[in-house]
Every structure is written in C-alpha cells, then in structure tokens.
Amino acid sequence: MSEKNKTVQEKLSELSELVAWFQGPNFSLEEAVDKFKQAESLADVIEGDLGKIKNEITVIKKRFDRDSE
Amino acid sequence: MSETLDVQLSVSDFVALTNQTLEYAYPSVTVIGEVSEFKISQGKWVSFKLKDPGAVVNCFMGVYELRQPLEDGMQIMVKAVPRLNPKGYFNLSVRVAKPVGEGSIKKGFELLKAKLEAEGLFSPERKRSLPRVPRSVAVVTSTESAAYADFCKIINDRWGGLDVQVAHTQVQGEPAADQIIRAVRYFNGLENLPDVLVVIRGGGSAEDLMTFNDEQLARVIAESRIPTLVGVGHEIDNSLADMVADVRAATPTNAAEILVPDKAEIIRTVRRQVTALGHQVVQALDEYGVRTREQLFSAFQRIEERLDATFERLAVLRLATSQLNPESVLRRGYALVRGERTVGGTIEVETIENIITAEVKDVREK
Numbered sequence: 001m002s003e004k005n006k007t008v009q010e011k012l013s014e015l016s017e018l019v020a021w022f023q024g025p026n027f028s029l030e031e032a033v034d035k036f037k038q039a040e041s042l043a044d045v046i047e048g049d050l051g052k053i054k055n056e057i058t059v060i061k062k063r064f065d066r067d068s069e
Numbered sequence: 070m071s072e073t074l075d076v077q078l079s080v081s082d083f084v085a086l087t088n089q090t091l092e093y094a095y096p097s098v099t100v101i102g103e104v105s106e107f108k109i110s111q112g113k114w115v116s117f118k119l120k121d122p123g124a125v126v127n128c129f130m131g132v133y134e135l136r137q138p139l140e141d142g143m144q145i146m147v148k149a150v151p152r153l154n155p156k157g158y159f160n161l162s163v164r165v166a167k168p169v170g171e172g173s174i175k176k177g178f179e180l181l182k183a184k185l186e187a188e189g190l191f192s193p194e195r196k197r198s199l200p201r202v203p204r205s206v207a208v209v210t211s212t213e214s215a216a217y218a219d220f221c222k223i224i225n226d227r228w229g230g231l232d233v234q235v236a237h238t239q240v241q242g243e244p245a246a247d248q249i250i251r252a253v254r255y256f257n258g259l260e261n262l263p264d265v266l267v268v269i270r271g272g273g274s275a276e277d278l279m280t281f282n283d284e285q286l287a288r289v290i291a292e293s294r295i296p297t298l299v300g301v302g303h304e305i306d307n308s309l310a311d312m313v314a315d316v317r318a319a320t321p322t323n324a325a326e327i328l329v330p331d332k333a334e335i336i337r338t339v340r341r342q343v344t345a346l347g348h349q350v351v352q353a354l355d356e357y358g359v360r361t362r363e364q365l366f367s368a369f370q371r372i373e374e375r376l377d378a379t380f381e382r383l384a385v386l387r388l389a390t391s392q393l394n395p396e397s398v399l400r401r402g403y404a405l406v407r408g409e410r411t412v413g414g415t416i417e418v419e420t421i422e423n424i425i426t427a428e429v430k431d432v433r434e435k
Binding site: 007008009012015018019022027029032033035036039040043046047049050051052053054055056057058059060062064065 | 201202204212221224225228229230231232233234235236237238239244248249251252255332335336339340342343345346347349350353354357
C-alpha cells in the first residue's frame with residue numbers, strides 16, 4: 001500500500017514501529033539517522049492529515065417509528 | 070323517567086355490545102393507581118389490581134408487554150382498553166404499564182437492575198473494548214437534541230475521517246424505547262457492521278430518562294454484535310442501558326470524548342516522540358564519540374607501554390653490548406697483544422692510546 005493510501009491510524013502504527021525500533025535490540029547508529037528522518041516526515045504527514053480530514057456524518061433516511069416494512 | 074333498551078339480548082351479545090360501546094367511548098384510557106395482588110401465571114399472563122382509596126379495577130396483560138418489573142405497592146400508570154370479559158369480569162386490558170412518581174420509578178429501576186444483574190448482564194467479563202480509533206460509527210439519538218449537536222461538535226473538533234451513520238429516534242416518551250430498539254437492531258443487521266454503536270441522550274427528569282431503563286432495550290443493547298457506547302443524561306444519572314453497554318459514558322459529550330482521540334493531543338504526542346528520537350540519535354552519537362575516544366586512548370596507552378618496554382630492553386642490551394666492546398676493556402687499562410708469542414718473535418701491543426711493536430724476550434708457563 002502506498003504511503004498516500006494509508007489511513008492516519010496506519011501511519012500512526014508505522015510511527016510506533018519506528019519508535020519501537022529505536023528502543024529495540026536492532027538499533028544501530030548507521031541506520032538511526034535515516035529512521036529518524038523517516039519518523040520526522042511521517043509526523044509531518046500525520047499532522048497534515050489530521051488537520052484536513054473531515055468526518056462524514058449522515059442521518060439515515062430510514063424511520064424507526066414503526067416496525068420495518 | 071329513564072329510557073330502557075327494549076331489546077332482548079343473549080349474554081354473549083350483551084358482552085359484545087358492551088365491549089363495542091366501551092371501545093367506542095374509550096378506545097384507550099390512561100389510569101393511575103397502586104398495584105396490588107400482582108401475579109404472573111404460566112410465565113405468560115400478568116394480572117394485578119389497580120386501586121386508589123375509593124376504587125379498584127382488575128388489570129390484565131401479556132408478559133411480553135411488561136417492560137419493567139412491577140410489585141405490589143408501586144404507583145403506576147397504565148394505558149389500557151376497558152373490557153368486559155365473557156366470564157363477566159370487568160378489567161383493563163393493559164398495553165403499557167410504567168411506574169410513576171419518584172419512589173415507584175426508583176423501585177422499578179431497582180427491581181429490573183437486580184434481575185439483569187442476576188443474569189450477569191452487567192458483569193465486567195462481558196464488556197468489550199472499543200477500537201482506539203473507529204472508522205465507522207453508528208449513532209442512535211434524537212437529531213433534534215442539543216446533546217446530538219454537542220456530540221457532533223466534539224467529534225469534529227477531536228478527530229477526522231469517521232463515517233458516522235445516525236438513526237434519528239425519539240429519546241423520551243412511550244414510543245422511544247421501541248424506536249431505539251429498532252435502530253439498534255437495524256445497525257446490527259447491516260452486512261458491514263459499524264465499529265461502534267453509540268446511544269446518546271441529554272439530561273432530563275427521571276421520567277424522561279425512563280426510556281433507558283426499559284428491559285427490552287437493555288437486552289437489545291446487551292446482545293448487540295457491535296460494541297456499544299452509551300451516554301445518557303448527566304454524570305449522576307444511571308440507566309440500565311448504560312449499565313449493560315460495553316462502555317458507559319457519563320454524558321453525550323463524554324461519549325464523544327471516549328469515542329475518538331483528540332487530534333491535538335495525538336499531534337503533541339507524535340511531536341514528542343519524534344523529538345525524543347532526535348535526542349536519542351544525538352545521545353547515541355555522543356556515546357559513540359566517547360566510546361571511540363576511549364578506544365583510541367586505550368590503544369595509544371598500549372602502544373606507549375610497548376614502546377617503553379622496548380626502550381628499556383634496548384637500554385639493557387646497549388649496556389651489555391657496550392661492556393663487551395674491546396675498546397671499553399682497553400679504556401680500563403688493559404692491552405691487546407697480537408703476534409708470535411715465541412722468544413725472538415715480534416708482537417704488537419695495543420693500548421687505549423698506543424700501538425707498540427715489541428720483541429719477545431721470554432715466554433714462561435704460568
């Protein structure tokens with residue numbers, strides 16, 4: 001799935017994985033700078049997404065004042 | 070002079086005519102009184118008397134129509150059709166029976182609460198957790214209420230990207246419970262179930278909130294396939310609907326806060342995490358620098374130690390070598406003799422300062 005199609009939740013999970021990598025046994029200084037840059041740009045994307053995504057609220061037309069037909 | 074009905078009727082016809090007249094005059098009556106001699110027969114039929122200080126009337130209804138447990142002494146309101154039954158008893162055929170007055174409402178609530186509790190409907194093991202961030206949400210409420218407006222405002226302020234389907238129902242009065250039940254069933258019957266089912270209603274009097282103490286509604290919420298979040302009334306209000314729900318919200322506003330995280334808080338957390346990672350990288354670099362310097366220092370020390378040892382050994386060797394040098398011996402006053410060591414032979418004597426040529430005059434054994 002491309003970065004563009006991911007949901008905010010998926011991006012948050014991705015960020016959590018990056019954070020976990022920094023705290024895990026595979027941490028290496030050689031990779032850390034690249035991973036940090038990834039985390040930083042992911043944070044920018046998440047912030048941007050959260051700022052612009054709107055909720056879609058729909059009142060359904062079905063009536064509940066009598067048993068369904 | 071009174072008029073008489075000069076028609077001869079069979080008893081059955083009389084009962085039928087009376088019922089017809091009653092139905093015409095009172096298609097539905099609402100009567101308030103105190104319950105006595107309450108009884109359930111064969112698990113199907115409910116009978117009791119409704120009384121006040123001056124009169125008493127028999128009441129009859131099906132168990133399925135009883136939406137709240139009743140007990141002798143409770144003050145209730147019934148909506149009923151008056152009927153004369155074929156055995157000659159006059160009674161009220163009750164469609165709706167509900168407690169009235171604070172004491173009876175509370176009593177009815179306690180009775181039903183005890184019943185549902187005994188069935189384990191409130192037990193923590195039944196409770197499901199809600200997804201941290203739902204994608205689709207079903208809401209059952211009155212869309213005309215302030216509570217609904219508040220709910221929408223809060224979720225829009227806090228989060229985005231939700232697909233919210235709202236079922237408009239009444240939230241108080243006689244038809245409300247059935248409407249909410251139908252709406253809950255509707256969402257549970259969808260092919261793609263929403264992630265969370267929310268039922269909300271703002272504050273109101275004890276009678277207004279009675280809808281949410283309806284036994285059938287409580288059971289439908291408890292049976293919901295969709296995890297439920299119920300927020301009814303104010304913080305101090307407890308309803309059976311929110312007791313059976315997976316998650317109880319104190320108010321509709323609180324329901325919105327529970328439903329979705331606060332994006333401002335998420336952004337702050339994300340920023341904090343990234344800043345912490347930056348610090349971690351810098352710290353790792355610092356530690357790496359310190360470690361490298363330590364390793365270099367230790368390497369230099371080892372080289373120095375080796376050099377010192379080598380120089381020391383060299384000095385010893387140099388001393389030893391210098392002591393073996395013939396010149397050192399000559400310097401101490403000794404001489405080096407070369408040549409034929411026989412009488413009449415010529416020898417060369419080397420001292421530190423001279424080389425002397427001499428003739429051998431005598432040779433003796435020592």
